[in-house]
Structure formats: structure tokens, C-alpha cells
Amino acid sequence: xxxQLQTAIVQGDxxxxxxxxxxxxxxxxxxxxxxxxxxxxxxxARRLVHVTPNAGARVVSLGVEQLGALYETRxxxxxxxxxxxxxxxxxxxxxxxERLLDxxxxxxxxxxxxxxxxxxxxxxxxxxxxxxxxxxxxADVLLDDLYQLMRMYxxxxxxxxxxxxxxxxxxxxxxxxxxGGDGELAELLMRRHIGAARKRLQQDETTLHKIIQExxx
Amino acid sequence: xxxQLQTAIVQGDxxxxxxxxxxxxxxxxxxxxxxxxxxxxxxxARRLVHVTPNAGARVVSLGVEQLGALYETRxxxxxxxxxxxxxxxxxxxxxxxERLLDxxxxxxxxxxxxxxxxxxxxxxxxxxxxxxxxxxxxADVLLDDLYQLMRMYxxxxxxxxxxxxxxxxxxxxxxxxxxGGDGELAELLMRRHIGAARKRLQQDETTLHKIIQExxx
DNA sequence: AATCGAGATATTGTCGACAATATTTGTCTT
DNA sequence: AAGACAAATATTGTCGACAATATCTCGATT
Numbered sequence: 001x002x003x004q005l006q007t008a009i010v011q012g013d014x015x016x017x018x019x020x021x022x023x024x025x026x027x028x029x030x031x032x033x034x035x036x037x038x039x040x041x042x043x044x045a046r047r048l049v050h051v052t053p054n055a056g057a058r059v060v061s062l063g064v065e066q067l068g069a070l071y072e073t074r075x076x077x078x079x080x081x082x083x084x085x086x087x088x089x090x091x092x093x094x095x096x097x098e099r100l101l102d103x104x105x106x107x108x109x110x111x112x113x114x115x116x117x118x119x120x121x122x123x124x125x126x127x128x129x130x131x132x133x134x135x136x137x138x139a140d141v142l143l144d145d146l147y148q149l150m151r152m153y154x155x156x157x158x159x160x161x162x163x164x165x166x167x168x169x170x171x172x173x174x175x176x177x178x179x180g181g182d183g184e185l186a187e188l189l190m191r192r193h194i195g196a197a198r199k200r201l202q203q204d205e206t207t208l209h210k211i212i213q214e215x216x217x
Numbered sequence: 218x219x220x221q222l223q224t225a226i227v228q229g230d231x232x233x234x235x236x237x238x239x240x241x242x243x244x245x246x247x248x249x250x251x252x253x254x255x256x257x258x259x260x261x262a263r264r265l266v267h268v269t270p271n272a273g274a275r276v277v278s279l280g281v282e283q284l285g286a287l288y289e290t291r292x293x294x295x296x297x298x299x300x301x302x303x304x305x306x307x308x309x310x311x312x313x314x315e316r317l318l319d320x321x322x323x324x325x326x327x328x329x330x331x332x333x334x335x336x337x338x339x340x341x342x343x344x345x346x347x348x349x350x351x352x353x354x355x356a357d358v359l360l361d362d363l364y365q366l367m368r369m370y371x372x373x374x375x376x377x378x379x380x381x382x383x384x385x386x387x388x389x390x391x392x393x394x395x396x397g398g399d400g401e402l403a404e405l406l407m408r409r410h411i412g413a414a415r416k417r418l419q420q421d422e423t424t425l426h427k428i429i430q431e432x433x434x
Numbered sequence: 435a436a437t438c439g440a441g442a443t444a445t446t447g448t449c450g451a452c453a454a455t456a457t458t459t460g461t462c463t464t
Numbered sequence: 465a466a467g468a469c470a471a472a473t474a475t476t477g478t479c480g481a482c483a484a485t486a487t488c489t490c491g492a493t494t
Contacts, residue, residue, distance in 0.1 A: 002258075022476070032449050034251065037477090038258040041219075045262030047357060054455050054476060069354040073297070076355075080293040137286040138293075140264060141358055239446070249479050254447090271446060271485050 002039040004029050009048055009059050010151050017061040020049060046145050048152075062153065064202070070149060071198035075191045077142055078126065081133040082174060082190035086183035089132030094179050097128050101171055108164050119154065123147070125171050129178070129190070167193075219256040221246050226265055226276050227368045234278040237266060263362050265369075279370065281419070287366060288415035292408045294359055295343065298350040299391060299407035303400035306349030311396050314345050318388055325381050336371065340364070342388050346395070346407075384410075 005025070008014050026036045040057050043049045051057040062070070104121045127147075130139050170193045177186035222242070225231050243253045257274050260266045268274040279287070321338045344364075347356050387410045394403035 021474095023474095033476090034254075034448060034450095037251075038255055041255040041258045042262045045259045045361075047354075056456090056476065066353055069352040072301075072352055073294070073354045073358065076293050076297040077290070080290070084289075135286040135289055136283055137264075137290045137363070141290065141362065144262075145358065145362075146354070240444095250446090251478060251480095272487090273446065 001029065001031060001035050002042045005036070005039045006043060006046075006048065006148065009043070010148050012152065014059055016059050016152065018059050020057040020059070022056075046148065048148060060149075062149070067153060068198060068202060070146060071194060071201060074142070074146060074150075075194045075198070077138060077146075078130065078194055079187040079191040081130045081135070081138055081142070082178065082186040083183035084133035084135055084138075085129050086178045086181055086186040088134045089129075089178060093128065093132055094175065097125070097132075097175060098179075100124060100128070101168065101175065104168055104171075108168060122167065123151070129174070132178070170196075218246065218248060218252050219259045222253070222256045223260060223263075223265065223365065226260070227365050229369065231276055233276050233369065235276050237274040237276070239273075263365065265365060277366075279366070284370060285415060285419060287363060288411060288418060291359070291363060291367075292411045292415070294355060294363075295347065295411055296404040296408040298347045298352070298355055298359070299395065299403040300400035301350035301352055301355075302346050303395045303398055303403040305351045306346075306395060310345065310349055311392065314342070314349075314392060315396075317341060317345070318385065318392065321385055321388075325385060339384065340368070346391070349395070387413075 014020070020040060022033050022036055022040075026033045029036065040049060040051070044051050044057065048060060049057045050060050100121075104125075107121070127143065130142050133139070170189065174186055174189045174193065177183075177189055231237070237257060239250050239253055239257075243250045246253065257266060257268070261268050261274065265277060266274045267277050317338075321342075324338070344360065347359050350356070387406065391403055391406045391410065394400075394406055
């Protein structure tokens with residue numbers, strides 16, 4: 001139930017800024033208002049919806065600053081994840097991740113493969129590094145909270161688009177540093193990798209503004 | 218409602234590991250099960266309770282590794298907060314924080330003042346730095362999520378105890394770096410400040426084990 | 435005496451109904 | 465025609481009841 005609503009929001013099925021109508025959503029998910037309200041409270045704590053007392057819940061609509069803050073936070077957390085992974089990630093997992101990158105490399109050649117890679121492939125890479133850090137708190141915060149927020153906006157504009165080959169190359173270099181046990185380098189490369197996405201994002205500010213306008217109509 | 222339950226848990230009114238009995242808690246807070254369940258879902262997303270389907274919710278009970286992971290994450294996030302605060306914190310807020318530290322210095326002399334300082338004073342200092350970072354995501358994650366978890370265990374053992382004078386001195390130095398606009402130094406000092414707490418924590422491992430034993434009885 | 439199983443009890447999950455509050459609609463006044 | 469007020473509607477907040485599941489109790493069997 002919570003998961004159903006969450007994916008509906010994250011995939012943009014329910015747009016940012018949209019109001020969550022409890023009776024309507026309850027019908028849509030084939031349940032009653034009780035469980036639905038519980039799900040809304042969960043998503044509220046995960047920062048996916050904002051609730052105004054006696055006036056209902058709306059899907060959050062991130063402004064430029066907030067999206068920038070999100071990436072800034074990701075830099076710190078995933079930089080740390082990369083450093084810890086270099087120290088603690090099991091060799092078997094590192095090798096599995098290398099094979100995954102090889103698959104990504106292969107799929108970049110194909111037309112539709114590139115699309116998949118940019119979305120899920122990128123997610124998979126970061127997901128595994130965070131897990132490899134062996135820090136459960138870090139994994140929870142990033143994967144349960146922040147990633148969902150980001151995915152909401154990945155559908156919206158070009159955050160990760162247009163440079164699959166370069167991104168893949170950066171992934172390889174990060175993994176190399178991790179494999180070599182060089183935590184400092186892994187952290188530096190990961191921060192740069194995410195920082196690049198942030199900079200591209202802020203150049204796209206005008207695009208974003210348009211989207212936010214649409215949301216409020 | 219959510220807040221009532223949260224403070225009851227954070228203050229140790231309901232012990233870590235304890236089961237949350239819905240009818241009982243509903244009576245205790247003078248409400249019905251509906252709102253209470255919604256509150257539980259919120260705390261679940263905030264990682265304060267763990268829910269097993271069809272078997273109810275329990276207050277989380279952190280093991281040594283998880284508490285270590287919590288501090289590790291705090292190092293990264295608060296280090297970042299200190300660096301950003303050095304770049305963006307308004308001068309007026311910096312001066313106000315300096316006055317707060319002066320109050321702490323005064324209260325260390327008195328007997329009961331030291332107690333207050335160790336608990337709330339420390340919290341206030343970190344709280345203001347995080348706010349001063351101007352990063353809303355960071356503030357939410359730290360203040361709404363992780364701090365509550367930590368406070369739960371501050372009541373339990375000596376995480377921040379026994380060195381009020383030294384901690385205050387470290388606070389002064391961090392603030393100096395922020396005031397001077399030296400983000401790198403501020404980050405370094407903050408990481409050390411929290412890292413010291415983590416090391417003390419892990420030395421206290423035996424104490425912690427005892428507490429966890431008690432929780433499960 | 436210990437273990438297993440069936441019944442009894444308690445607890446969680448879900449629903450529909452009602453009360454309280456917000457939002458909309460329509461009317462009246464200026 | 466524009467704005468303000470009031471009734472009507474819709475939506476959120478809360479509650480108690482019932483169903484489904486888990487947990488406990490106690491007796492029977494080995």
C-alpha cells in the first residue's frame with residue numbers, strides 16, 4: 001500500500017504539487033481510507049508529501065534551491081559511501097559490480113539500451129556502492145529517503161541525460177579506486193561525479209522553472 | 218499525537234525494544250487507534266520503531282554497529298554543515314551562537330548547570346550549525362531523523378558525559394573557524410569533535426551490551 | 435516431565451459512519 | 465461587474481466495530 005502510493009508519486013503518476021484526495025486514492029488502490037492515511041504519514045516522514053493540517057496532503061514540489069541542496073547532501077553521503085566501500089566492500093561484490101558495468105558498456109551501443117542504462121543502470125551502480133559501505137544508517141537515509149526524491153525529478157528533465165559514455169567511464173574509475181582500497185580517491189571521484197550532475201542541474205534552471213510553473217496549474 | 222509518541226520514545230518513557238500496544242497507547246494519549254497507527258507509521262519512516270506485519274511495532278534497539286554507523290553518518294553530514302555554515306551562515310546568527318556558548322561557559326561552573334549543558338546545550342549548538350548551513354535537506358535528515366535516534370541513547374549512557382569543558386572548547390574553535398569563513402577547518406574540527414564521541418562510544422561497548430541485555434528482558 | 439496441538443485470548447488490519455473543518459457555489463449588495 | 469457573505473458541498477479527522485492473524489493457555493499424549 002505505502003509502496004503503491006510511493007511508486008505512483010515517484011514515477012510521476014501523481015504529479016509534484018498535486019493534491020492527494022483520500023477517497024479517490026483509496027478507491028484507486030482498492031482499499032479504504034485508513035490504510036491510505038497511514039501510507040500518507042509514512043511518505044510525509046520520507047519527505048515525499050507535505051501535509052497541511054485539516055487541508056490535506058500534496059506531493060512535494062522541489063524548488064531549485066532544494067534540489068540543489070539534495071545533490072549537495074548526496075555529495076557528502078555518497079562520497080562517504082565510496083570511501084567506506086573502498087575499505088570494507090567485499091571483493092565478490094566488487095567483481096559483481098564490475099560485471100554490471102560491463103553490461104552497461106554493452107548496452108550503450110544499442111539504442112534503447114542507452115535509455116535503460118541512464119535510468120536504472122545509474123541507480124543500480126550507486127545503490128550497490130552505498131550497500132557496499134556497510135553502513136546501515138547511510139543506506140537507509142540515501143535509499144529510502146533521498147533517492148526517491150531524486151527519481152521523482154529524473155523523469156522531469158535532463159539530470160542524468162546526454163552523457164552515458166562519460167558517466168560510465170566515471171563509474172569505472174570510481175570502482176577502480178574502490179577495488180584498489182583507495183578510499184580518499186574513491187570519495188573524491190564520487191563527489192565530482194555527483195557534483196557534475198549538480199552543476200548541470202543548475203544550468204538547467206530555466207527548464208526547471210518552466211516545469212514548476214506547470215505543476216502549479 | 219505523533220509528537221507525543223515520539224517524545225515518549227526518545228525520552229525513554231517507552232524503552233528500546235518495547236512493544237507498542239495500540240489499544241493501551243491510544244488510551245494513554247486519550248485518542249483512538251486510528252491516529253495512533255498513523256503516528257506509528259510516521260515513526261517507522263523515521264526509523265524510531267520497527268514494524269513486523271501482523272505482529273506489531275517495537276521501539277528500535279540499536280546495536281553497537283548501528284550506533285557507530287549513526288555517528289559515522291553524522292560525521293559526514295555535520296562536517297558538511299560546518300563547512301557550509303562557514304560560507305553562508307549570517308553574521309548575526311554567528312554572534313548569537315557565540316553568546317550561547319558564553320552562557321554555557323557560565324553554567325559549567327554551577328553543579329546542575331553542567332547537566333543541562335551536556336544535554337540540551339550540546340544539542341542547541343549542533344542544531345544551530347546545521348541550520349546555519351542553509352541546506353534544508355541536510356537539516357531535515359539530521360534534525361528530524363538522526364538526532365532523535367541519538368537522543369534516545371543519550372539518556373542511556375555516557376556518550377556526551379564527563380568532558381563538558383573540553384566539548385565547550387571544541388565548540389568555540391568550530392565557531393571561530395566558521396566566523397573566519399574557513400570552511401575546510403570548520404569541517405575538520407567538526408568531524409573530529411563527533412569522531413571523538415564515536416570513539417568514546419565504542420570504548421563503552423561493554424556498558425552498551427549490558428543495556429541491550431536489559432532491553433530484551 | 436516435556437512436547438505437541440487445540441482452544442481461548444489478545445492484538446493487529448480493515449472498514450464504514452459520523453463530526454469537524456475547509457472549499458466551493460451561488461446570491462446579494464455596492 | 466466586482467466583491468463579500470451564506471448556504472451547500474466536499475474533504476479531512478476521529479471513532480467504534482468487525483475480521484484476520486498472532487500469541488498464549490491448558491490439556492492430552494508420548
